[in-house]
Amino acid sequence: MSTLKGAAIIGQSGGPSSVINASAYGAIYAALKSGAITKTYGAQNGIRGVLDDNLIDMGMEDPKELAYMKYTPSSALGSCRYKLKDPAEDDSDYRRILEIFKKYDVRYFFYNGGNDSMDTCNKISKYCLKNGYECRVMGIPKTIDNDLAGTDHCPGFASAAKYIATSLMEVYHDARVYDKGMITIVEAMGRNAGWLTASAALAVEKNCGPDLIYLPEVPFDLDKFLDKVEKIYKANNKCIVAVSEGIKDKDGKYISEYACADAAKDSFGHAQLGGLASFLAEKAKERTGAKVRGIELSLLQRCAAHCASQTDIDESFEAGKAAVENAVAGVTDKMVGFERISKGGKYACKIKLFDLAEVANAEKKVPLEWINADGDGITDDFVKYALPLIQGQTKLPIEDGLPRFVRLKKVKAKV
Amino acid sequence: MSTLKGAAIIGQSGGPSSVINASAYGAIYAALKSGAITKTYGAQNGIRGVLDDNLIDMGMEDPKELAYMKYTPSSALGSCRYKLKDPAEDDSDYRRILEIFKKYDVRYFFYNGGNDSMDTCNKISKYCLKNGYECRVMGIPKTIDNDLAGTDHCPGFASAAKYIATSLMEVYHDARVYDKGMITIVEAMGRNAGWLTASAALAVEKNCGPDLIYLPEVPFDLDKFLDKVEKIYKANNKCIVAVSEGIKDKDGKYISEYACADAAKDSFGHAQLGGLASFLAEKAKERTGAKVRGIELSLLQRCAAHCASQTDIDESFEAGKAAVENAVAGVTDKMVGFERISKGGKYACKIKLFDLAEVANAEKKVPLEWINADGDGITDDFVKYALPLIQGQTKLPIEDGLPRFVRLKKVKAKV
Numbered sequence: 001m002s003t004l005k006g007a008a009i010i011g012q013s014g015g016p017s018s019v020i021n022a023s024a025y026g027a028i029y030a031a032l033k034s035g036a037i038t039k040t041y042g043a044q045n046g047i048r049g050v051l052d053d054n055l056i057d058m059g060m061e062d063p064k065e066l067a068y069m070k071y072t073p074s075s076a077l078g079s080c081r082y083k084l085k086d087p088a089e090d091d092s093d094y095r096r097i098l099e100i101f102k103k104y105d106v107r108y109f110f111y112n113g114g115n116d117s118m119d120t121c122n123k124i125s126k127y128c129l130k131n132g133y134e135c136r137v138m139g140i141p142k143t144i145d146n147d148l149a150g151t152d153h154c155p156g157f158a159s160a161a162k163y164i165a166t167s168l169m170e171v172y173h174d175a176r177v178y179d180k181g182m183i184t185i186v187e188a189m190g191r192n193a194g195w196l197t198a199s200a201a202l203a204v205e206k207n208c209g210p211d212l213i214y215l216p217e218v219p220f221d222l223d224k225f226l227d228k229v230e231k232i233y234k235a236n237n238k239c240i241v242a243v244s245e246g247i248k249d250k251d252g253k254y255i256s257e258y259a260c261a262d263a264a265k266d267s268f269g270h271a272q273l274g275g276l277a278s279f280l281a282e283k284a285k286e287r288t289g290a291k292v293r294g295i296e297l298s299l300l301q302r303c304a305a306h307c308a309s310q311t312d313i314d315e316s317f318e319a320g321k322a323a324v325e326n327a328v329a330g331v332t333d334k335m336v337g338f339e340r341i342s343k344g345g346k347y348a349c350k351i352k353l354f355d356l357a358e359v360a361n362a363e364k365k366v367p368l369e370w371i372n373a374d375g376d377g378i379t380d381d382f383v384k385y386a387l388p389l390i391q392g393q394t395k396l397p398i399e400d401g402l403p404r405f406v407r408l409k410k411v412k413a414k415v
Numbered sequence: 416m417s418t419l420k421g422a423a424i425i426g427q428s429g430g431p432s433s434v435i436n437a438s439a440y441g442a443i444y445a446a447l448k449s450g451a452i453t454k455t456y457g458a459q460n461g462i463r464g465v466l467d468d469n470l471i472d473m474g475m476e477d478p479k480e481l482a483y484m485k486y487t488p489s490s491a492l493g494s495c496r497y498k499l500k501d502p503a504e505d506d507s508d509y510r511r512i513l514e515i516f517k518k519y520d521v522r523y524f525f526y527n528g529g530n531d532s533m534d535t536c537n538k539i540s541k542y543c544l545k546n547g548y549e550c551r552v553m554g555i556p557k558t559i560d561n562d563l564a565g566t567d568h569c570p571g572f573a574s575a576a577k578y579i580a581t582s583l584m585e586v587y588h589d590a591r592v593y594d595k596g597m598i599t600i601v602e603a604m605g606r607n608a609g610w611l612t613a614s615a616a617l618a619v620e621k622n623c624g625p626d627l628i629y630l631p632e633v634p635f636d637l638d639k640f641l642d643k644v645e646k647i648y649k650a651n652n653k654c655i656v657a658v659s660e661g662i663k664d665k666d667g668k669y670i671s672e673y674a675c676a677d678a679a680k681d682s683f684g685h686a687q688l689g690g691l692a693s694f695l696a697e698k699a700k701e702r703t704g705a706k707v708r709g710i711e712l713s714l715l716q717r718c719a720a721h722c723a724s725q726t727d728i729d730e731s732f733e734a735g736k737a738a739v740e741n742a743v744a745g746v747t748d749k750m751v752g753f754e755r756i757s758k759g760g761k762y763a764c765k766i767k768l769f770d771l772a773e774v775a776n777a778e779k780k781v782p783l784e785w786i787n788a789d790g791d792g793i794t795d796d797f798v799k800y801a802l803p804l805i806q807g808q809t810k811l812p813i814e815d816g817l818p819r820f821v822r823l824k825k826v827k828a829k830v
Contacts, residue, residue, distance in 0.1 A: 016592050018585070045594040074588035081593065165817055166721050170433075173489035173820065174718035177431050178496070179460040184714075206817055275693070298710045299599075303589040306581050306722055309816065390816040401724065401805040402580055402621055405588065 003036050004134065006107025008324070009050065010058070011043035012075035012142075013082075013113035013120065017156030018163075018305040019316040020112060020142040021076045021406070025069035026320025027110045027140060028058050036328045037108060041413050045078035046113070047120055050100050051093060055413035068406035070317060071396040073305035075112075076406055083116060084123050094127045101128075101135060103415060108136050108327050112320070114143035114154075115361055118335055122356040125333045136327040139335035139356055140320050144302045146195035149362035150354035151337025155316035158389035159308035160301050161199035164188055164242075165390065168203040168210060171295065172240060181237045183229060183284045183292045187277035189301060191246040192216050193365045196301065199386055200242035201378035211239050216246035217366050218375035220255055225280070226287045228376060233288050245276055255279070306403055310392030315349060322351040335359050347388030418451050419549060421522025423739070424465065425473070426458035427490035427557075428497075428528035428535065432571030433578075433720040434731040435527060435557040436491045436821070440484035441735025442525045442555060443473050451743045452523060456828050460493035461528070462535055465515050466508060470828035483821035485732060486811040488720035490527075491821055498531060499538050509542045516543075516550060518830060523551050523742050527735070529558035529569075530776055533750055537771035540748045551742040554750035554771055555735050559717045561610035564777035565769035566752025570731035573804035574723035575716050576614035579603055579657075580805065583618040583625060586710065587655060596652045598644060598699045598707045602692035604716060606661040607631055608780045611716065614801055615657035616793035626654050631661035632781050633790035635670055640695070641702045643791060648703050660691055670694070721818055725807030730764060737766040750774050762803030 008031045012024055024042075031040040040058040043049030056077070058066070069076055087094050100106070111121040118139045125137035141148050146157035168186060175184040188197040194215025203209030211232050214220055232239040247255045259279035277294030285292040315338065323336045331353060339352040370382045397404040423446045427439055439457075446455040455473040458464030471492070473481070484491055502509050515521070526536040533554045540552035556563050561572035583601060590599040603612040609630025618624030626647045629635055647654040662670045674694030692709030700707040730753065738751045746768060754767040785797045812819040 016589055048594055072588065073585050074592045078594060079592045081595075162816060167715055167719070169818055169820065170488050170718040170720055171714055173487065174431055174714045177489045177494045179463055179493065180496075202817060206815075206820075207822075208820065278690075293714065295713045295715070296711070297715075299586055299589045299708065300582055300710065300712075300715070303585040304582070305585055387815060392816065393813060398808060400621075400802060401577060401807065402617060403584055405584065405621075405623065407622075 004107050004136065005036055005038060006105045007039035007041060008037045008108035008110065009041045009043050009055065009106050010077070010110045011046045011049060011112065012077050012079050013046035013111060013117040014079060014143070015114070015302060016074040016079055017142055017144045017302050018073040018159045018308045019156050019312050021069045021072045022313045022316035023112050023140045023142060023155055023320035024077060025066065026317035027112070027324050028066065030321040030324035031108070032059060034324060034328050039104070041104065042077040046080040046082065047084065048080040048082050049078070051096050053100055055104065056410045057413045060411035061409055065406060068397065068404060070313060071305060071394065071403070072405040073303040076408060084120050087123060087127055094124070097124060098128070098131060098133055101133065104413065107134060110138050110140055110323050112140040112142055114145065115148060115363065118148065118356060119360040122360040125356055136332035138323040138327050138332070139359070140323045141335055141337060144196060145190055145193050147193035147363045147365065148337070149359045149364050150335070151352070152340040152349065153338060153389055155312060155319055157195060158312035160196055161202065161386055162309045162390035163301050163304040163307040164196060164199045164297060165202035166307055167297065168200050168242060169206060169208040172203065172208040175240055175293070176238050181233060181290045183233055183239045183281065183288065183290045185241045185243060185277045185281045185284065185292070185294045186210065187243050187245055187294070187296045189297070190216060190244040192363055194244045195366055197242050197244035198366050198378050198382050201382050202386060202390065205383050210242040212241045212376045213378050214241070214243045214247050214376055215366055215371060216244050216248060217368060218371055219250040220247040221249070222255070222283065226283060229284050230288050233290055241280070243276065243280060305394065305396055308394040308396070309390045310394050311389055313394060318351065326353065419522050419551065420451055420453060421520045422454035422456060423452045423523035423525065424456045424458050424470065424521050425492070425525045426461045426464060426527065427492045427494050428461035428526060428532040429494060429558070430529070430717060431489040431494055432557055432559045432717050433488040433574045433723045434571050434727050436484045436487045437728045437731035438527050438555045438557060438570055438735035439492060440481065441732040442527070442739050443481065445736040445739035446523070447474060449739060449743050454519070456519065457492040461495040461497065462499065463495040463497050464493070465512050468515055470519065471825045472828045475826040476823055480821060483812065483819060485728060486720060486809065486818070487820040488718040491823060499535050502538060502542055509539070512539060513543070513546065513548060516548065519828065522549060525553050525555055525738050527555040527557055529556070529560065530563060530778065533563065533771055534775040537775040540771055551747035553738040553742050553747070554774070555738045556750055556752060559611060560605055560608050562608035562778045562780065563752070564774045564779050565750070566767070567755040567764065568753060568804055570727060570734055572610060573727035574719070575611055576617065576801055577724045577805040578716050578719040578722040579611060579614045579712065580617035581722055582712065583615050583657060584621060584623040587618065587623040590655055590708070591653050596648060596705045598648055598654045598696065598703065598705045600656045600658060600692045600696045600699070600707070600709045601625065602658050602660055602690060602709070602711045604712070605631060605659040607778060609659045610781055612657050612659035613781055613793050613797050616797050617801060617805065620798050625657040627656045627791045628793050629656070629658045629662050629791060630781055630786060631659050631663060632783060633786055634665040635662040636664070637670070637698065641698060644699050645703050648705055656695070658691065658695060720809065720811055723809040723811070724805045725809050726804055728809060733766065741768065
């Protein structure tokens, strides 16, 4: 494969994580060093930045400052939730993208996001191919939800898992401190896949975890839940529950919808969830008369860079770097992912490439055999899977006792 | 002063913090080393443990294990919210306490808590004095609320402040990531004193803080608030607000009561559904049509040991240790506190003793001159005050990527 010379665009999309910038930085770092890539552009707010001709020149940033990206949460280039149409129905967005690619001589496109972003990536890649425009397109995965197909795990998941397990261990201590009874419901993210909520099992492993864990993978029965809570509360005077925002009843209706009259939908048609912890806490109070507390981990779980896994940060960086290196070497139309390998019984992981078409819009859920028979607990298989991923305390730079996050100049790109 | 030989009781009371155990450990550590103190008992669930003859023998714990207390959040000995009656009205509790003190030959009583705990401490001290029972009574302060009188600051405040500022910096990045508009309301603890919410100003200082900060010290006007939010949102497409749970209107009514009233009116009738943050977010949505998010920091802010200030941990330990050392040296009826001293322009702090009667039930609020004229921002005076207190990352021991918290045997005390 001959060297393809041209500019690169890096964009970020979807809900951010505490390590998505580590991936973007890995890609930017490798692109700036590459002899093939003539210019490295950041697309502001993902694909919207391309459509709006709103690119920034990453080469204008101070390399030392840029390095802070590795430890800065959320998407430093901005994100979007823009869904590209099917090009067979309406190709106006694609024509515009191609126009911008041509304007800046873009020959490399890297998109850093979750399922929907891989779909965007896949569509652009196929459109370029079809229209004979040579552009190497690579997906760099990111999702705290850990639900991308193929890859062993997704950058961002482990840091959120570490935060959730740590916070649950702390809440465990707090929620049991009084001589009076108490029921505590903690809600984690995850619409369809329960990976994040399952990470509560890491706290259980340390004997400081919740009594019950509910994932969206199995139908949730409110009465059965209340029976269990009541039983545990009567026996221990305390009950702690971890619950996924996405739990549904046997008919597939979100339990949060019980509490939320009109669930607004985002532009991908996902129901906006929330208020579940308070709803379940209130139900538990009605049943038991106990003092209750509902805690929603909310945005905190996906942006808690101060509690990120250094393993996750390093792997995320490597994923971004590998995307660029592979593209420059001639690879296109792939998502970078991880394969777990064992080195003398110790966890290790190597980069593996997956077809974009294969991962776009597929969803990987927690295996049912990792959930107990009652649907309210997680087996040790999950702990074995997740524990290596959360190892290592973040090397986040600290200034005046607080995180030192990146401050980009964001100089507008010029042709 | 002659040496007073006898046993010591250490108890913890009130809402826990991430460093209250550092203080208790300081006291236990010093007591176990003291030649005067014959036995070191922990009262389970504070004064209730004394009343119920539910003491544990701290000398039976492995000293190495005990050392983990310094980094374990919440009250390892258990807490309570039991308020002693006025002995003039009903002295039955006091007679019982004296009975237990005599049973175990208790000559030292250390109570680790906030305002109410200092009141308990004061009442017990006065009762012992009045009844000619020699017992040295010392209060060891703790409160994330930072509202104890006399002392420059309270153990526990700085760690919560560090967590709040850190989390707000992270939420700032997350809440601004999309190209679409967003209003985010973050609720911190503090019923009457706004110290915790004011710590959002530390994030502002780093240019990653909220646009508006509301404390209970100044009356809250819902319309004025909505005008401000709307103005900022229209200008920036984003608005982040930090608000204290204890904000009240000009008539002294808690704004959270408005929220409860609203919730009670809705068709679901769940009084606890949606707290203050959700209520204000909903109001902001009604006014602006923006996407909104309410985040309640809840228990997380007071138990986040993983984000504690090492300065706070070390000072908390010293406070506990100083309580025992001073008592053994003959001091009684005092609360240990801090005096801020400047060493060559650098922050330093030394132990200072305060009369229990002086601090019991008094409340120290944020000075009004540290709040801006509009009542929605904090001046630099607060930042100068709080910044030295949050320095130092916790040395919390980590095992398998998660905190290693103390595991006490809790062997029941025998006479």
